Amino acid sequence: TGPDARLHTGDSELLGLEQAVNSLLDRMRQSYQQQARFVSDASHELRTPIAVIQGYANLLDRWGKEDEQILEESIRAIKSESDHMKKLVEQLLFLARGDSGKTRLVMEKVSLGNLMKEVLDESVLIDPKHHYILKNEEDDLLITGDSSMIKQAARILVDNAAKYTPEGGDILLRTGRNEKGHSFFLVQDEGIGISPDDTPHIFERFFRSDPARSRESGGTGLGLSIAKWIIDRHGGYFQVLSREGIGTRITVCFPS
Ligand code: ADP
Secondary structure, X not given: OOHHHHHHHHHHHHHHHHHHXXXXXXXXXXXXXXXXXXXXXXXXXXXXXXXXXXXXXXXXXXXXXXXXXXXXXXXXXXXXXXXXXXXXXXXXXXXXXXXXXXOOOOOEEEEHHHHHHHHHHHHXXXXXOOEEEEEEOOOOOEEEEOHHHHHHHHHHHHHHHHHOOOOOXXXXXXXXXXXXXXXXXXXXXXXXXXXXXXHHHOOOOOOOOOHHHHHXXXXXXXXXXXXXXXXXXXXXXXXXXXXXXXXXXXXXXXXX
């Protein structure tokens, strides 16, 4: 190994370093672009309810005292738009905090069966329009995780099942262990289903197959991206099985 060889090694090290820096810059660029898009989409989503609230406030100002129907309609619309905005802002804050690395998970032993039982009890209380069923295939299926976060993810899946399933439909919650030995919980509905083209996109921020339908049922297009953020932090993964007009099953699995 003479000085030439040393020069050679130095060259290839430099090249390696250059590639590493370039790939880091690419990733930073990509993440910056994603953030910029997120901010622009979020502003757009917030502008709509603000414009509607302003419109109805003007209507109230002009006709509210004389026309009772306008009064009632405006109050109802302002309430519903501000509820939507509140939900949107809370979800945006969750994701922004998550992106900035400020969210700490509190890990503990969590019984998936008990957790799903709590989610079921809440759902039965707030939604009498569907029939909720829970099947725990194993007693005391324990995982390590942040129980309130996992519960939040499960609630999002159950809320969606209810949103996209006609009245009277069944919503099945199940916990168990899959063929790989991974613990799972799943939420299955008898709803409208998701098209194969849309399925790969449902976890993207603000993605909706049918924006009007999602909006009408109080959707923001952020629910599943929050669920994904939570499950990713647990090293978990999703499986989506859906047939249009038949229903959807979303399974959340936890290795280890
Ligand atoms: P949204 O607030 O619009 O429901 P999500 O992020 O929770 O937003 O879901 C994204 C989109 O995925 C929804 O708008 C809907 O098109 C589709 N989707 C999610 N869950 C279901 C389901 N259970 N059945 C049918 N479509 C669903």
